Amino acid sequence: MTEKERRTGRDESEEERADRMWGELLQEVRVAQMGVQILFGFLLTVVFTPKYGTLSDTDQTIYIVTVMLGATATGALIGPVSLHRLVSGRRIKPQAVEWASRLTFVGLILLLATTGSSLLLILRVATHDGYVPWLVTGVVVWYLLCWFALPLWTRRRHTE
Template identity: 35%
Template sequence: MTDRGARYDRNGEDEAERLDRHWNELLQELRLAQTGTQILFAFLLSIAFQAKFQEADSFTHDVYSGTLIASALAVGLFLAPVSFHRLVYRQRLRDRMLPIAGHMAAAGLVFLVIAMAGGVLLALDVVLSRSVALVVAALVLAWFTVFWYAIPAWVRANANGE
C-alpha cells in the first residue's frame, strides 16, 4: 500500500529521457483518440449523402454541420502533433514541441466532446422527440465534462495542495 501523499517520480531520469517518455505517452493517448474520431468523422461524412437526410429540417442540417466541423477539427488536432514532429524531426526541438503538441491534443478532446454530443443529438432526434433528444445530448455533454475535465481538475487541484 502506498502513502496517499507519495508522488510518482522517476529517479535518475534525465531531461532527454523525460521528454522521450512524455512524447511516447502523448502518442499512446493520440492513438486511442484518433481511431474513434476518424470513425465518427467517416460516419458523419456518409450521412449527408443519404436521401432521407436531404429531407431533414434546418435544425438537423445545422446540428449535422456543427458536428461534422467539430469532428474534422478534432481529427486535425489529433493528427497535428504527428505532422509537427515530422517537420521538426532531428532538430532537437522536442522540449518546445511537446507543450504545443499537448495543447493540440487537449483542444482536440474539446472538439471531440462537441462532436460526440452532436452525434448523439443527431441520432436521438430521429428516434425520440426533439426535446428529449436535446436533454439527453446535454446530459451526455455534461457526463463528458465531468469525467474528462472536472474530475481531473479536482484531482490536480487537490494534489497540488498536499
C-alpha cells in the same frame, strides 16, 4: 538529486522527460484519434443517404456544424504526429511535446463538441421529443466529468 527530482520520483534529464512524455502523449492520441476518425467517417456518409434530404433545415445545420467539428477535431488530433515528423531531429522535443499536448487538448474539446452535436442530431431524428436536449446535456456533462473534472480533481488532490 535536486528537490524537484525527489518530488517527482524520477531522475531524468529534460530530454529524457520529453522522450517519456512524447511516448505517453502518443498513446493518448491513438485512443482519441480512433474515436474521432470512426465518428468523422460515419458523419461523412450521412449526406449520401436518402434520409438526409428529409431532414429539417435545423437538423441539416446541426449536421453541417457536426461535420465541421469532426473535421477540426481530426486535424487537431492528427496534428501532433505531423508536428513530431516535421521537427524530429531539430533538438526541440520539449517544445514539440508542449505544442502537441496543446493540440491534443484542443482535439479533445472538439471531439467532445462533435460527439455532443452528433448525439443531438441522432436523437432529434430518432425521437423528435422535447427531452432530447436534456439527454444530450446529461451526456456532455458526463464527458466533462470523466475527461476533465476527475483528472483535474485528481491532479489537484495528489500534487502540491
